Amino acid sequence: MAVKPFPKKTPMREQEAKERIKNFFEVPFGYSEEEAVLEAGRCLQCPAKPCVSGCPVGIDIPGFIRKIRERNFAEAAKILKLYNNLPAICGRVCPQETQCEEKCVVGRIPGSEPVAIGRLERFAADWEAEHSVQTQIEIAPAKHKKVAVVGSGPAGLTVAADLAKRGYEVHIFETLHKPGGVLVYGIPEFRLPKSIVEREVNYVKSLSVQIFLNMPVGRAIPVKDLLREYDAIFIGVGAGTPKFMGIEGTNLNGVYSANEFLTRVNLMKAYLFPEYDTPVRRGKKVIVVGGGNVAMDAARSALRLGAESVTVVYRRTEQEMPARREEYLHAVEEGIKFYWLTQPIRYVGNEKGEVVGAECISMRLGEPDESGRRRPIPIEDSRFILEADTVIEAIGTEANRFLLSQFDGLKLNKYGYIIADENTCATSMRKVFAGGDIVTGAATVIEAMGAGKRAAEWIDKFLSGEYDPWK
Amino acid sequence: MNLIREKRKLAPGVYEFWIENNHIVKYAQPGQFVVMRLHEKAERIPITIAGKKGDCFRAVVRAVGKSTYELCMVKEGDSIMDIAGPLGRPSEIDFYGNVMLVGGGVGIATLLPIAEALKAQNNRLYVVLGGRSKEYVIMLEEFSKLADQMIVTTDDGSFGIKGVVTDGMQMFFEREKIDIVWAVGPTIMMKFCSMKAKEHGVKIWVSLNPIMVDGTGMCGACRVTVDGKIKFACVDGPEFEGELVDWDELLKRLAQYRDEEERSLKLFMERVGDLSWL
Ligand SMILES: Cc1cc2nc3c(=O)[nH]c(=O)nc-3n(C[C@H](O)[C@H](O)[C@H](O)COP(=O)(O)OP(=O)(O)OC[C@H]3O[C@@H](n4cnc5c(N)ncnc54)[C@H](O)[C@@H]3O)c2cc1C
Ligand SMILES: Cc1cc2nc3c(=O)[nH]c(=O)nc-3n(C[C@H](O)[C@H](O)[C@H](O)COP(=O)(O)OP(=O)(O)OC[C@H]3O[C@@H](n4cnc5c(N)ncnc54)[C@H](O)[C@@H]3O)c2cc1C
Ligand code: SF4
Ligand code: SF4
Ligand code: FES
Numbered sequence: 075m076a077v078k079p080f081p082k083k084t085p086m087r088e089q090e091a092k093e094r095i096k097n098f099f100e101v102p103f104g105y106s107e108e109e110a111v112l113e114a115g116r117c118l119q120c121p122a123k124p125c126v127s128g129c130p131v132g133i134d135i136p137g138f139i140r141k142i143r144e145r146n147f148a149e150a151a152k153i154l155k156l157y158n159n160l161p162a163i164c165g166r167v168c169p170q171e172t173q174c175e176e177k178c179v180v181g182r183i184p185g186s187e188p189v190a191i192g193r194l195e196r197f198a199a200d201w202e203a204e205h206s207v208q209t210q211i212e213i214a215p216a217k218h219k220k221v222a223v224v225g226s227g228p229a230g231l232t233v234a235a236d237l238a239k240r241g242y243e244v245h246i247f248e249t250l251h252k253p254g255g256v257l258v259y260g261i262p263e264f265r266l267p268k269s270i271v272e273r274e275v276n277y278v279k280s281l282s283v284q285i286f287l288n289m290p291v292g293r294a295i296p297v298k299d300l301l302r303e304y305d306a307i308f309i310g311v312g313a314g315t316p317k318f319m320g321i322e323g324t325n326l327n328g329v330y331s332a333n334e335f336l337t338r339v340n341l342m343k344a345y346l347f348p349e350y351d352t353p354v355r356r357g358k359k360v361i362v363v364g365g366g367n368v369a370m371d372a373a374r375s376a377l378r379l380g381a382e383s384v385t386v387v388y389r390r391t392e393q394e395m396p397a398r399r400e401e402y403l404h405a406v407e408e409g410i411k412f413y414w415l416t417q418p419i420r421y422v423g424n425e426k427g428e429v430v431g432a433e434c435i436s437m438r439l440g441e442p443d444e445s446g447r448r449r450p451i452p453i454e455d456s457r458f459i460l461e462a463d464t465v466i467e468a469i470g471t472e473a474n475r476f477l478l479s480q481f482d483g484l485k486l487n488k489y490g491y492i493i494a495d496e497n498t499c500a501t502s503m504r505k506v507f508a509g510g511d512i513v514t515g516a517a518t519v520i521e522a523m524g525a526g527k528r529a530a531e532w533i534d535k536f537l538s539g540e541y542d543p544w545k
Numbered sequence: 546m547n548l549i550r551e552k553r554k555l556a557p558g559v560y561e562f563w564i565e566n567n568h569i570v571k572y573a574q575p576g577q578f579v580v581m582r583l584h585e586k587a588e589r590i591p592i593t594i595a596g597k598k599g600d601c602f603r604a605v606v607r608a609v610g611k612s613t614y615e616l617c618m619v620k621e622g623d624s625i626m627d628i629a630g631p632l633g634r635p636s637e638i639d640f641y642g643n644v645m646l647v648g649g650g651v652g653i654a655t656l657l658p659i660a661e662a663l664k665a666q667n668n669r670l671y672v673v674l675g676g677r678s679k680e681y682v683i684m685l686e687e688f689s690k691l692a693d694q695m696i697v698t699t700d701d702g703s704f705g706i707k708g709v710v711t712d713g714m715q716m717f718f719e720r721e722k723i724d725i726v727w728a729v730g731p732t733i734m735m736k737f738c739s740m741k742a743k744e745h746g747v748k749i750w751v752s753l754n755p756i757m758v759d760g761t762g763m764c765g766a767c768r769v770t771v772d773g774k775i776k777f778a779c780v781d782g783p784e785f786e787g788e789l790v791d792w793d794e795l796l797k798r799l800a801q802y803r804d805e806e807e808r809s810l811k812l813f814m815e816r817v818g819d820l821s822w823l
Binding site for chain 2: 331
């Protein structure tokens, strides 16, 4: 393959669209050593490191890239792990284009693309795993204090790893049978192989973090017991409750929340039914409602389950859609159709209670709303029916009330999310910290990790008596 | 953890298990359930906590499809891979006066801890238990100790009254002033019990069992329409007021994976062979 070193990113080889829609294997293959070194060569090693300010966990980006350029891959991985406990995950799923890479000076040169920081991060993390180099991480002497972490998503895993490194005894409680939160139940295999999540979770365990699975905190352990038995508590339960539009026909068979659809496919491996026991509807004509990453994941999963057509309906336009550009382009390449400025207003069912179509209405864009995006307004007399045997609503999630309904005294905002200090992650209750989606609402993996990092720092300060956020 | 300490056959295709699990035993309340996964490739299936003893809780399971067949084949001394719980809102136990309890099939087992808790609050218990025939009416002995009055109905008349549980309900309604009803059993039974209770203007709790995945409010698979609103049975229920439930929708949703379920069970039977001992 001809590779132009400059001004474009070194391309990453990937599975052809017509092949990959038939399987759940990862789409991009990752860089070879040569490609990684070539790409690392594009970095200017800026002394001001503007890229670092775009990374929520502040990775020494030029530092690790320099090690790749010097072919010292083990050292590159070690630098990453100083800042980021889950680099192979972030390298794959971070929205780099709006974070580190957005700040990269190379990308500011007209006609140039930024350095492919995410791909290099992925490369170094995978290289380390493939060469079984165990980065030696220093663990501080035991502090004899116990911290409970509720939820094993990226926020919980990060706070746990960082506190363990500082010498605390950390127990993670997770209600599902696998750790990882959205990383295992939401993001599909073809974007983030579950073996990679497992690998990074094992790394966290290797720091002597204990993970207790099948533990719905609030029921299996009452909140008062947690408060009594632990010196500090971190809540990282995510924003995992699906919203439904609530239009007529929502409870027809074949209408899913993206959470259910993706959980069946990813966590329960329904794409391998009947080898695995959990079924999922393999729709022929699938409609996905929404325009974010979750919608792209649901649409691309439905395609891989054998759909003849998958149509995404989104009430705004391509410009407003929140999905990562890369994922959107992947979806287009794979043949997913898009109906912009379209909104379902009713699902049509047959006598067996199965969905057979969605009645939709066209929209136009009006004045900007509070989010700054132009508000979609329905156009009268523009109704039409789209045929479908499966509909997946990916219109967002809300606060998971499972734990919060048991947590008397914890202050929530008007949307039901926990109120926590942006910097310290301290909540309204003494010794209780919180971070990730349950504080910010649905956000990103790296932001959840950033919160976990800050929380670890302040929990350490709190437990060592250096600072008390409640005084 | 999750070791099966005792296993007993209660009726054809119905088994009782006593399973070790400290957390569940310590915190479970009447009306709550667990979600279990038998092995790496298994589904997550919800099963009610039907009692506790020492460090074990009781599960009573009826074999209806692949997962429950497989569960009924698990032996004493084996362990279940994953059990999460307790889940769901506990029953609203209080003093009401005259309480009618209606149980059908394995629902009878679900009803037992509720009955015990209501008895402990000094309620008078009017119990109706029903089954296809005598051998399917489980836990007769336990209930006869608790009940102030009891009626058993069987479809074929092999025991008690020939008829269905709503016939038993009617008899109690005629004899006594009933303050509240609990009905647990097959969905169709609970639907008719709700109609019967409504006819007499008495509040009724039913324990719904829609298809679930996580059991913690994360997926929405278990959604049911109650009083015109979408509710998640795993966190808002499983108990709801019967007369507010959209039963026909629930019945349709339960049939959602019928083809897949049949295929799965057929493959399973081909693999394990004769299942007549169940
Ligand atoms: C389909 C999908 C695709 C996405 N794609 C991307 C992407 O490409 N890039 C990106 O950056 N972000 C993406 N996101 C967003 C990102 O995954 C989340 O922002 C991130 O996972 C939030 O992390 P968290 O730790 O706060 O919570 P979560 O990952 O939600 O984890 C919370 C965990 O807590 C557990 N839990 C909840 N209640 C309890 C309880 N009471 N007791 C015990 N455990 C409990 C849950 O089971 C869960 O495992 C995506 C999200 C989805 C749904
Ligand atoms: C809160 C709750 C508590 C429950 N408690 C018990 C219990 O104590 N003992 C017990 O034996 N069963 C109980 N169930 C039902 C049990 O979970 C199902 O029977 C089981 O999941 C079916 O799995 P399967 O693979 O064996 O059958 P499948 O092949 O999945 O289904 C076979 C048949 O059972 C029906 N079915 C499928 N899922 C369910 C379901 N969740 N509930 C009812 N019917 C279903 C289908 O419509 C189908 O006709 C409970 C369900 C819920 C939601
Ligand atoms: S963690 Fe994410 S934001 Fe930070 S450097 Fe890596 S890809 Fe960029
Ligand atoms: S801004 Fe870009 S070029 Fe400069 S150090 Fe960071 S990655 Fe390298
Ligand atoms: S089972 Fe998933 S929300 Fe109830």
